[in-house]
Amino acid sequence: MLMERTCLVTLKRMSCIAATTGLMTVATQVHAQSSVQLYGIIDTWAGAQRAPGKSLSWQEGGGGLSTSFWGFGGKEDLGNGYKTIFAIEGFFRPQNGAYGSFNGDPMFSRNAYVGLTTLAGTLTLGRQSSLLYLQACQFNPFYASFTFSPTIVQMYAGLGTYPSYKTDQGIIGGTAWSNAVQYASPELYGLSGHAMYAFGNGSTGNGSKQYSVQASYRNGGFAAGGVYQYANFNSTAGDLNGLLKGFQSQSAAQLAASYEFSFAKLYGEYLYTSDSVINHGFHVNMFDGGLSIAVGTSRILASYAYSRDAGGLDQTRQTATLAYDYPLSKRTDVYAAYMYDRITGMSSGETAGVGIRSRF
Numbered sequence: 001m002l003m004e005r006t007c008l009v010t011l012k013r014m015s016c017i018a019a020t021t022g023l024m025t026v027a028t029q030v031h032a033q034s035s036v037q038l039y040g041i042i043d044t045w046a047g048a049q050r051a052p053g054k055s056l057s058w059q060e061g062g063g064g065l066s067t068s069f070w071g072f073g074g075k076e077d078l079g080n081g082y083k084t085i086f087a088i089e090g091f092f093r094p095q096n097g098a099y100g101s102f103n104g105d106p107m108f109s110r111n112a113y114v115g116l117t118t119l120a121g122t123l124t125l126g127r128q129s130s131l132l133y134l135q136a137c138q139f140n141p142f143y144a145s146f147t148f149s150p151t152i153v154q155m156y157a158g159l160g161t162y163p164s165y166k167t168d169q170g171i172i173g174g175t176a177w178s179n180a181v182q183y184a185s186p187e188l189y190g191l192s193g194h195a196m197y198a199f200g201n202g203s204t205g206n207g208s209k210q211y212s213v214q215a216s217y218r219n220g221g222f223a224a225g226g227v228y229q230y231a232n233f234n235s236t237a238g239d240l241n242g243l244l245k246g247f248q249s250q251s252a253a254q255l256a257a258s259y260e261f262s263f264a265k266l267y268g269e270y271l272y273t274s275d276s277v278i279n280h281g282f283h284v285n286m287f288d289g290g291l292s293i294a295v296g297t298s299r300i301l302a303s304y305a306y307s308r309d310a311g312g313l314d315q316t317r318q319t320a321t322l323a324y325d326y327p328l329s330k331r332t333d334v335y336a337a338y339m340y341d342r343i344t345g346m347s348s349g350e351t352a353g354v355g356i357r358s359r360f
């Protein structure tokens with residue numbers, strides 16, 4: 001009798017342990033199938049800035065080496081190679097707490113999309129970072145800095161974006177496209193591709209087209225990319241006249257490459273833009289190069305960009321930056337940078353400052 005009771009108790013305990021283990025396994029599987037993450041960057045700097053042709057001003061600003069943003073995204077494993085994904089991200093200005101990277105920027109200005117990933121690629125719908133902007137960031141040592149990157153400053157601080165100086169150089173459409181549908185191919189032998197189309201959500205037809213295609217290749221320390229972009233509007237259909245009178249459309253094509261050595265990385269980009277204006281048009285050639293040199297755990301960053309337009313204002317623009325970036329930890333770094341900026345017919349611009357950046 002005693003032996004039977006002992007066996008019964010043992011069997012109950014084993015059943016309990018098995019049930020608990022099963023529940024834990026199911027919970028772990030459910031957790032692995034769905035996840036949500038909060039992330040972002042906070043970057044502020046202090047120093048002096050003078051736009052080309054303007055006076056010097058002292059300031060504390062947001063977004064020295066990176067534009068500050070916050071976001072949350074997630075994925076759910078549907079099985080058989082299918083996953084749903086989403087991301088909701090917004091730029092903000094830590095110097096005053098305002099949302100957006102500038103006045104008029106939407107709250108979720110960086111990305112706001114949902115999509116489906118399969119073995120054949122990924123399809124996403126919503127507001128999404130443009131393919132040209134992402135490639136320009138990838139192939140310059142200052143990545144997405146609107147304050148110190150010669151590449152980003154020349155491409156996106158023009159055509160009315162920052163009206164403190166007059167220039168007809170620059171990319172229309174901004175860094176993110178609303179009402180967009182994008183397809184991203186899986187990577188195969190280092191090759192991958194993207195295609196994106198943005199609807200104007202109106203009945204104006206040609207006044208609402210934006211589309212872009214991009215291809216990239218990676219092999220060891222070498223990477224290269226090519227992108228083509230066409231835009232009939234900037235933020236909303238029919239708004240190009242707010243940039244230049246009679247502006248109809250813009251085509252842009254960029255080739256870029258980088259090579260990483262053990263202690264340094266080299267970058268190079270060439271951009272051609274063709275702008276269609278009523279009764280005439282003009283084009284811009286832009287060349288830029290840069291490097292990142294490792295000094296222990298810190299980095300020295302340098303970059304130079306040169307642009308020239310023909311048929312418009314016939315301007316040349318030269319921008320150069322030198323910076324030092326020192327990591328305090330895996331998530332936080334401090335930096336010092338100086339940028340020189342010169343546009344034909346204007347006094348030189350300069351930006352110098354120190355800043356701190358933290359990732360979460």
